[in-house]
Structure formats: C-alpha cells, structure tokens
Amino acid sequence: MTNNGSASLYLQVARTLQDRIATGAHPIGSLLPTEHMLAEEFGVSRQTVRQAIGHLRGMKLLSARKGVGTRVEANRPQTSYYHTLQSLQDLFQFASDAQYRVTSADMVSVTGKEAEELGCRPGRQWLRLVGLRELPGESRGPLGADGPLCLTTVMIDGRYADVAATPRVHTRAIFAQIEDRFGVSITEVHQDIEATLVTEEQAALLRVEPGSPALLITRRYFGSGRTLVDLSRNLHPGGRFRYAMTVRREG
Amino acid sequence: MTNNGSASLYLQVARTLQDRIATGAHPIGSLLPTEHMLAEEFGVSRQTVRQAIGHLRGMKLLSARKGVGTRVEANRPQTSYYHTLQSLQDLFQFASDAQYRVTSADMVSVTGKEAEELGCRPGRQWLRLVGLRELPGESRGPLGADGPLCLTTVMIDGRYADVAATPRVHTRAIFAQIEDRFGVSITEVHQDIEATLVTEEQAALLRVEPGSPALLITRRYFGSGRTLVDLSRNLHPGGRFRYAMTVRREG
DNA sequence: GACGGATATATGTCCGTACATATGATGTCG
DNA sequence: CGACATCATATGTACGGACATATATCCGTC
Numbered sequence: 001m002t003n004n005g006s007a008s009l010y011l012q013v014a015r016t017l018q019d020r021i022a023t024g025a026h027p028i029g030s031l032l033p034t035e036h037m038l039a040e041e042f043g044v045s046r047q048t049v050r051q052a053i054g055h056l057r058g059m060k061l062l063s064a065r066k067g068v069g070t071r072v073e074a075n076r077p078q079t080s081y082y083h084t085l086q087s088l089q090d091l092f093q094f095a096s097d098a099q100y101r102v103t104s105a106d107m108v109s110v111t112g113k114e115a116e117e118l119g120c121r122p123g124r125q126w127l128r129l130v131g132l133r134e135l136p137g138e139s140r141g142p143l144g145a146d147g148p149l150c151l152t153t154v155m156i157d158g159r160y161a162d163v164a165a166t167p168r169v170h171t172r173a174i175f176a177q178i179e180d181r182f183g184v185s186i187t188e189v190h191q192d193i194e195a196t197l198v199t200e201e202q203a204a205l206l207r208v209e210p211g212s213p214a215l216l217i218t219r220r221y222f223g224s225g226r227t228l229v230d231l232s233r234n235l236h237p238g239g240r241f242r243y244a245m246t247v248r249r250e251g
Numbered sequence: 252m253t254n255n256g257s258a259s260l261y262l263q264v265a266r267t268l269q270d271r272i273a274t275g276a277h278p279i280g281s282l283l284p285t286e287h288m289l290a291e292e293f294g295v296s297r298q299t300v301r302q303a304i305g306h307l308r309g310m311k312l313l314s315a316r317k318g319v320g321t322r323v324e325a326n327r328p329q330t331s332y333y334h335t336l337q338s339l340q341d342l343f344q345f346a347s348d349a350q351y352r353v354t355s356a357d358m359v360s361v362t363g364k365e366a367e368e369l370g371c372r373p374g375r376q377w378l379r380l381v382g383l384r385e386l387p388g389e390s391r392g393p394l395g396a397d398g399p400l401c402l403t404t405v406m407i408d409g410r411y412a413d414v415a416a417t418p419r420v421h422t423r424a425i426f427a428q429i430e431d432r433f434g435v436s437i438t439e440v441h442q443d444i445e446a447t448l449v450t451e452e453q454a455a456l457l458r459v460e461p462g463s464p465a466l467l468i469t470r471r472y473f474g475s476g477r478t479l480v481d482l483s484r485n486l487h488p489g490g491r492f493r494y495a496m497t498v499r500r501e502g
Numbered sequence: 503g504a505c506g507g508a509t510a511t512a513t514g515t516c517c518g519t520a521c522a523t524a525t526g527a528t529g530t531c532g
Numbered sequence: 533c534g535a536c537a538t539c540a541t542a543t544g545t546a547c548g549g550a551c552a553t554a555t556a557t558c559c560g561t562c
Contacts, residue, residue: 008515034542045517050543066543067525081341081440083334085498090332187500189332194493195446195464213446213464242445247336249438259545285512296547301513317513318555 013042013052021061022076031069032062083247088189089173091219093243094149095135100170102131107161118155119228125158127165129174132205133234147207151235160184160229174230175221184229188222193243198235206237213238264293264303272312273327282320283313334498339440340424342470344494345400346386351421353382358412369406370479376409378416380425383456384485398458402486411435411480425481426472435480439473444494449486457488464489 007015017038020026032038035053039046053070056062059077064070089096108128115122132148154174156164163177164170170177175186196216203210215236223229258266268289271277283289286304290297304321307313310328315321340347359379366373383399405425407415414428415421421428426437447467454461466487474480 010515036542047518048516051515064543065525066523067541069542078337081336081339083336083496083498085332085334086329088332088498091498185500188497190495190497192493192495193444193466195466195487195489197464197489211462213448215444215446215466236446238446238448242443244441244443245334246439246441247334247339247342249436261545287512298548299546302545315513316555317553318511320512 009044010048010051010055013038013044013049014055016042017052017056018061018076021072026072028072028075030072032072034069080250081247082250083245088175088186088221091189091191092173094133094241097136097171098133098149099136100131100133100152100174102129102164102167102170104128104130105164105167107158110155118231120157125161127154127156127158127161129154129156129164129167131167147237147240148205149236149241151202151205153233155231157227157229174232178229184223186221186229187224188226190220190222192218192220194218196235198237202235206235208237208240215241215243217243260295261299261302261306264289264295264300265306267293268303268307269312272307272323277323279323279326281323283323285320331501332498333501334496339426339437339472342440342442343424345384345492348387348422349384349400350387351382351384351403351425353380353415353418353421355379355381356415356418358409361406369482376412378405378407378409378412380405380407380415380418382418398488398491399456400487400492402453402456404484406482408478408480425483429480435474437472437480438475439477441471441473443469445469447486449488453486457486459488459491466492466494468494 017026017032026032032053033041035046035049038049042049053062053064057064061072061074061077062070063073085091092098106128107125109123110118110120110126111122115124118124118126130153131151133150133152134148154164156174156178160178160182163181164174179185194216196214197211198206198208198214200210202214203212206214208214215234215238217234217236219232219234221229221231268277268283277283283304284292286297286300289300293300304313304315308315312323312325312328313321314324336342343349357379358376360374361369361371361377362373366375369375369377381404382402384401384403385399405415407425407429411429411433414432415425430436445467447465448462449457449459449465451461453465454463457465459465466485466489468485468487470483470485472480472482
C-alpha cells in the first residue's frame, strides 16, 4: 500500500485507486479491474474493495453497473461550488407574507416573438397577470420607504389558468399554487437578472421617480420534461430590493 | 415488513424506518434502537440494518456517531433546490478571456464604515484596485456595442497584496491568483446584486450615457474561518450584461 | 468535590461465503 | 442470416462472525 498504515484499510485502497486514476493508469471511460481481481491484488476481502469503490463512487470518480463493471467517470474530484435553496420560495428574497395584488388577468393568444420566448407554438393560450407585490399592513421592511416591492407580470400556461383566472390577492407564489392544484412539480427554474430604467407608467405604479433604476428579474418555471409552466417578470425598484446569494465549496 | 417483498431487503427495512420516523415514532433528535436490536426485530443481519441506515443517512434523515448511536436528524427527505457552479469562475458571466485592466492600485488604511464592511478593525491595510474589465481585441460579444464589460473596484487584504501590487492587466480573476500564490482556498462567496444609475464619471469610463441603468454586483470571497480575502464591486452597464442562473431540484 | 482510570456500549471496519440479478457474448435453430 | 435461448461474468444483496475504536458512565482515589 502506498499509504500510511493508520487509516482504514478501505480508505487506503480507495486512495491507491484514486492515485492510479489521477495518473492515468485507469483512463476515464475505461473499466476498472473486477472487484475480485482488486481484492486479490490488494490482499483484502471483496467487501473491503467494495467499500473503497463505494467511497470513490460517492466522489463521482467511479460508477458501476451490474453485470458490466466499474467505470472511471472522472480524473479527480471536481471541486464544485453550490448554492442551495431550502425551497423555491427562497428565490424571492422578500418576506414570505408579501402579497401579490393582481390588477388584470387576461387570457391571451401568444404570437411570434412572445411565443418563442415562452417556447410554444404561436396561437397557444396563456393567462397574463399584471399586478403589484407588496407587504401587508404595517410590516414594512426597514429598507425602502413604502411602496410596492415590485411590479410583476406573470404568464401562465393555459392548462393551469384556473389558479388565477380572476384578479385577486395571492398570498402564495403562483408556481406553488400550480404545483398543489395540478400535481405538477417544478423541477427547474431559470432566473435572469438585468438592470433597467422604470418608465413613467411603471414609476407611477411603483411610486418612484421616472427614470430611476430597477432590477428586472425574469423567472421561468419548468415542470417535468422541461416544459414551461409559468414565467414571471418582476421589476424591483433600485433602492427597495437587492438580490443576495451565497455559494459554498462542496465538501 | 410493511412493504412488498420484491424490493431489496435493506430497502424494505429502510422504508419501514422512514415510515416510523415520518409518523413520529422516532422523533427528531432521538436515538434509534441499536443496530443489533433492529437486526433482531426485523430478523435480518446487522449488515443489512447498516445498509438500510446508510441509505437513510444518504438522505440526511439519520446521522451516526461511533460509541453513541444513530440519531434522527429530519422528519422527511427535504426537497431542496440547488444551483451548482463548475468553478467560481462561473460567477462571472462573461467570456473567460476577459481582461481586467487596472488603472490604479493603492494601499489604503481602511476606516470606520469601510472597515466594518470588510469585517476588520479600522486601520488595517488593504490594497484597492480600480480598473475596467473588457474583452480583448476583436472578440467582442454579440450583446453590447463595444465598451468595457464593467467597472471593477477590488479590495484585497494586505497580506495578499503582492498579487496585484502594481497596475497591470490581469487575465485571471484576483481570487484565483490569491488561491494559487498563497495556498488559501476560497470556501465561500457572498454575492449581492442591486440596480443603480451610473454617475457622469463612471459613464465616461464605461462609454455609456450618464444616468443609464447598471447592475452593481458585490462579491465577498471568504477563505477558511470565514475571513474575508477580497471584495470586488462590479458595475455592469445595463444593456451590456445580465446575470443568469438555473436552479434544479435535488434528486 | 474534582480528577482520572476502568468499563460497558454502540458504531466502524474487516473477513469469508453464498446466492441474486443484470448484462453482454456465445451459440443454436429456423 | 436473423431471432432467440443459453451461458459466463460482474456487480448487488445478504448472512455470520470477529475485532477496533470512540463515547459516556461509573467508580475509586486524592
């Protein structure tokens, strides 16, 4: 064994295999020798070899298929960074009691450019909501003066239009209502953040100066099979909102 | 066993334990019966019980400590969403050949508010870089007309000031240079995005109209022990940049 | 009462064996 | 030559036993 003798036997085996993979003795894509052969070579039980392989599988260096063998997947442990969310609600970075007050809800037939953006054929029916998100009553945050958190436009696939067919106040996110009501589950969300200026019309609704800066956050919610379930466009006045996230190293 | 008999034995055991945990028979924080007791109860070997427990540990439902026991950590598998990055470079969302052209590099002694923001005592030495990030030569992206990608100010802990002591052009991110040169590794990055307007001075440097919108992205890079290694403030002109990310459901 | 050592206990590691099962290769038959 | 059954093979599952090691507790000593 190349290692010191104090560590667990299976960790020594794992380390040796990892070294061999790193040095190219077992190229990516190739099959490792069988567990039986490795056990014999290292003079340990097959159980111990399996434990070592299991360790490396946890690091995504190896994968195994019954009846085939153990394949080398990666050269070295990829040091990836990740940002986790407890739930999709965390994408919204304001208090969870914020209300979405819908002022208009219209079924529209999308055309051309808009259809392309929604990833569907022209002529399909979508429900378009327009409204303001604001904090209820006195629970205004410390950040902004008062005024709505954002101006939100939502496009909902016609199949799920029932969740918001008439203008009203929503206390839960639209996607969450669709998930519950129709049993679809959101598997992926694409979020897009850009800077823009508010128009006069928007400024009046948001109670800010025309021409002041804003974050335009577009979110696309995808269900199974990468089908777009709903799309929301949130215009956040500059001083009233910021988007914060933390990424951590894996392991 | 509550399950059908076709699945693996250890999966049946795991399922039974999961049910018991979900129904509160084993409350969060409590210790499970010992592996030996469970093996006896289910009429299986201890090895099989361990495999079942290992399965639930992978789901973060259980944790184990040698000499103590197996503790219930969670009620049910948490469906978390995550956003992964291949490397921290992915936080920058422009071509990796972008250059950071530093126009000034000054060692400063931080005071009051700035010291607080950097999380250090007033009077500490930090290196302040100011410069523009731009694409080299002809490789201009399709998005913006030409002009710099962003105006970037970087604060570097005095200990690592050597990486950029004099103004010059950097082709690698500052944090990456610090990682290599000083052997520290960035374990966490905090990122903060807000909308703002560019001042006249900034507009001239970025070659945009004064008063146009911009994304201000502040990134704090932390090393081991949550110590701030460097902080960068990037001002991206509105039309020239957007921040995109995708989050996926776990499992 | 404080400190330290012996001890019981639970998980961790390791061995050997046996059989199950998915997979790809081989070979046979129409 | 193609479809299909057969077989060898590699990982997956399961058993039983044994010892290692970390931890908490008990107990005696100072």
